[in-house]
Amino acid sequence: METGGNSLPSGPDGVKRKVLYFYDPEVGNYYYGQGHPMKPHRIRMTHALLAHYGLLQHMQVHKPVPARDRDLCRFHADDYVNFLHNVTPETQQDQLRQLKRFNVGEDCPVFDGLFSFCQTYAGGSIGGAVKLNHGFCDIAINWAGGLHHAKKCEASGFCYVNDIVLAILELLKQHQRVLYVDIDIHHGDGVEEAFYTTDRVMTVSFHKFGDYFPGTGDIRDIGYSKGKYYSLNVPLDDGIDDESYHYLFKPIISKVMEVFRPGAVVLQCGADSLSGDRLGCFNLSIKGHAECVKFMRSFNVPLLLLGGGGYTIRNVARCWCYETGVALGVEVDDKMPQHEYYEYFGPDYNLHVSPSNMENKNSRQLLLEIRNKLLDNLSKLEHAPSVQFQEREPDTELPEVLMKIRMMEMRDGTLIRTWILMRTVSSSFQVE
Secondary structure, eight states, rough: OOSOSSSOOOSSSTOOEEEEEOTTGGGGGOOOOOTOOTTTHHHHHHHHHHHHTOGGGGEEEEOOOOOOOHHHHTOOHHHHHHHHHHTTTTTTGOOOHHHHHHHSSSSSOTTTHHHHHHHHHHHHHHHHHHHTTTTTTTTTEETTTTTTTTSSSOOOOTBOOOOOHHHHHHTTTTTTTTTEEESSOOOHHHHHHHTTTSSSEEEEEEOOOOSTTTOOOOOOOOGGGGGOOEEEEEEOTTTTTHHHHHHHHHHHHHHHHHOOSSSSSEEEOOGGGGGTTTSSOOBBOHHHHHHHHHHHHHTOOOOOEEEOOOOOOHHHHHHHHHHHHHHHHHOOOSOOOOTTGGGGGGOBBSSSSOOOOOOOOOHHHEEEEEEEHHHHHTTOOOSSSOOOOOOOOOOOOOOHHHHHHHHHHHHHHHOOOOOOOEEETTTTEEEE
């Protein structure tokens, strides 16, 4: 159970996946402000590595279609989206009450192009879900996405729009069950909260727990009502290394895949869990982090890979470049090719960096207790939940097929798409 996922066919089919990658050349121009640890420039650095390693030629490369207000409002409150759409650095002083109400300010500053930035990263994640739903790829990648802290009515932890929730809602149009796995060092609180009372989405978060942002993610937080036992939290301490991490990750995820049987998986690959991160305190190597991607890929289930945290930006670019290679089944050289950001990676100019000698505060006894507790929780789910037939919501439209769809609708005189019934309960988005 701990050594691998479901067996895959041998030969080329066992290695290759059809991968689709979203990238907007403008994304690296957005700037949170001087001294702010979140730097979208890391996405541009990642892309440069992908280009110079020759990985782009193995994928479909798409510029994301910006998410529209109505797309964002499938989860977020109308007035919050309207605020993000209209606030600017010049006008923010006139909107102090709303800034406080929507938690926009220090951690989540107003900067030039804020709403366009939100549209871009959310558009990539929603677009990836649409492409997976239509069977156009096996794996979709949006390294600009993965902003897991944003709530229905407020920004949080450098995140304004929760692209992950929006992507999962899109996947639920096609799949009865969707699994969300989060390997960012911070708890995936915004995603967990959105799906806390449904059995159609399981959330599994591996994170630092204790005196650490956002302060949530206790092992005892397991979901509520129909969602009971469909939220899994794996609380970790400082210095966790590759071996200890996989001691938990592989058996827990294997059991999740066995009992929940998701139709699609979303993996948030926050790179702040790497050794040496500016805001992190874990000790994972890039290969150890990427082993989680490799393991999820081995189940051969439609997979959406998203970015997230990561504040030592040279290591973020290294990590997501290597993980793109893992998605493709292509091993990339450790020696880095010359490229426009080469000077960031000195003095060794290698793709991989060694973990530090920091103390691993996660004892084997503690890990065993966490593992046994979570496996026991999963044992309470005897089989994948049954879902009654429901009408299905229309697919978010693919621009390249939109005209063709409309022509078919006009010709047939009927709608070729159906609707799924969803409703909002309190601050969570409840999926029936």
